[in-house]
Amino acid sequence: MSLLEIRQLTAQEYDVSLALAEYAFQYKLSPEEREKGRERFIPERIWGVFENGELLARLGLLPFQTYLQGKAFRMGGIGGVSTWPEKRRSGLVSGLLSRVLVHMKEQGCSLSFLHPFSISFYRKFGWEVLSDCKKYTISSEKFPAKTKVVGSVKRDVKDIILLDQIYQTFAQKYNGALVRDSAWWERGVLNKEIYSAVYFSEAGEPEGYTFYNIQNRELLVEEFIFLNKTAHQALWTFLANHDSMVNQAVVNRVPADDILPFMLQDPRCKQEYIPNGMARIVDASAFVREYPFQAPAAHVRININIEDSFAPWNDGWWSLDVSTDGTGRLVKSEQGTSSSGLVCDINTLTAMLIGYKRPKEMLTCGRLHGSEAExxxxEQLIPRSTTALFDFF
Structure with missing residues (x-):
């Protein structure tokens, strides 16, 4: 009987890994792209299931950081999950996810994100929706009004240090936004054919940027980052100046708290709310130690039963203690019943602590169990915030 082996890949397994990825995601690299990929290949970031030396399934595990309440948390980004069709629905992905959860815990990484092909599939393993983003489709005659502002907009700026300076200030307002290092800017953001425009204040300070493209008389706005009202107006004036070239603009991955349609003369544009990304607490105890709770007036203790059969180190009764400086900790408890305390699965705990959903919401819809007082x-311990994820991996 053959045995399955789950491990990180070696440098010699680039070709078999790429072959599976190309098949699963229906693309084909040119010989030049293949060689560039080989040079960038980091085998320890790819995990595979092998049978008798043959690769059956794979996933990538990327070392990221993400902002939560303005603080950077280590996060494992899972992507490129793929299985040969004859081996699907045989538990291979489940085995991979289980193994990388253990690896992340061992590496001190308490949080994981992914972009799902199916939300219901990954919910079974403890991941939960991370954010809702908006997508606008605005006809050219309804573009925001062109406004004369001080400062200037410059096209084709690809200075990573400058762009990241703007991005970091903007992104820290949102739970779930990636901390972008220079490698990710090059590989994950500026690796495609896009136009860029940056707004500079009258004093020459960079205060906003947009990435966009133009295809088939459509203005595709991939990223719109601004630090103040003037930057917002200047960048939209720049985009609106394309009105003779396009019939409409499609603006992607807009944070849920954006109010652009309200600011339009005619707000009746198409708006879509789209679940974006999924998150999972890997190690609840380690995560809580890092988490900046809202500081209470006096020490707070809440008993909570976390249900997590897929990562059993999280499973069971805990005491959540939060001190007056907002520092929290989870301590294993012997609580035996749910008559006193809160009960939820790891999905719900993740949604609440990252700020996507509030405890009272979860109580009302039956995802959190316990008393309204608890x-x-x-709820009073979790700072209010908006979640957003601007990157795909």
């Missing part, structure tokens, strides 16, 4: 106590 849910209120937890």
């Amino acid at each position: 849910a209120t106590a937890l």
